Amino acid sequence: MALEAVAQDEAVKKLTRNQVAWRAANEIPDGSFVNLGIGLPTTCANFMPEDREIVLHSENGILGVGPAPAEGEEDPELINASKDPITLVPGGSFFVHSDAFVMIRGGHIDLALLGAFEISADGDLANWTTENPNFPPGVGGAMDLAAGAKQVWVLTDHVTRKGAPKIVNKCSYPLTAQKVVTKIFTDLAVIDVAPDGLVVREMVEGMTLEALQELTEPKLTLAPDCKVLTAPAL
Amino acid sequence: MAINKVVQTRAEAVQGIGDGSTVLISGFGAAGVPTDLIHALLDQGARDLTVVSNNAGTGDRGLAALLREGRVRRIVCSYPRSAGSIAFDELYAAGKIELELVPQGTLSERMRAAGAGIGAFYTPTGVGTKLAEGKEVREIDGREYVLEYPLKGDVALVEAESADRWGNLTYNKSARNFGPVMAMAADLTIVEARNIVELGQMNPETIVTPSIFVDRVFHVPAETASAA
Structure with missing residues (x-):
């Protein structure tokens, strides 16, 4: 099933951005110290599981980030x-x-939870430049986090706005770091980057492995206990 | 003679900054940006500057104004683009400004090294990427590291919450960001402080930047401070 078909297929229950953030936040182990990167990852602070004590770090000098303040x-x-x-x-x-x-x-x-332009099957991450001469690059703390955090998870839309896969055989954009990503949370699936390839652990309702594979370059394997990816309305 | 680093006028605060200077400017986003000192520098007239700052300014005040007036030849930063970074984006697209993009931790560590008298350091950040091209790579204990050199300022412009006449500083929340490391990395450190307090009034246990790193303090009360 091509992207257009997936996008229009009402049976496929794609997650919203908030739901992707919620799902990733709910994967974080109790007691972790976690950095939230620019963009979608920072919104995870609004959806942290209440049954765990997790300390959120921000690159601009903060430990103990809480949710967004009330208006005013x-x-x-x-x-x-x-x-x-x-x-x-x-x-x-x-x-x-x-x-x-x-x-x-x-x-x-x-x-570290980070955004991405592309992720490879080996866990390579590209998220700082598209090499567009009119669009300045921005690395921020991404290379430091990719090199220094014990684990790196990526939160991203499964495909680009044009429908191209973001999970690719080999990154076409310049790398942020090699072989660092261990888990990918998208609006369609939760995928482990395992030593022997990508393993789909959860898919949204209405999604099939065949349809997900069409939107993903590297070969996907279905986890034996693959679950339905759901999140509360947020 | 009593040490008194508090200056009375904007002009006095930025006096002597020469053309071609490297200027470190504190702030992350709009938090901790010494906007009044940047405008004092604009009025002072120094040109051909290299600015080191995490971001590249937004809107039309502060760093964006300095860029717009053509005073900056080169910018060293980690993340120039943001909502409203129009002045930088236009200069960049027109090829009218040099950009040295530095990973944020490398940026702060290069300044820390300059302040600490460290000749260079090896970091794992950036190994195997375009930002490490042409740099020495060394394997240490089985891991690859990139050689990075110190980044020293001729001048640092820093925003602080409180200062005394010796130049001891405290900051407010995440507006601290690059202030303390920039203060130690420049030959001339100029501070814009919201409050000037009496010597001895600060709790010595909570002073963040000790006076030795500060040269001038200029009082900009919160109610008159420019928005970044």
């Missing part, structure tokens, strides 16, 4: 990597930028 409660000097207003949870702290990256590069961060 925003503080322009309390922001996340996306420059959106946040709150600080009890126990949270502020520190200089170089210490924020000591935590990242020194291997103290358990997990």
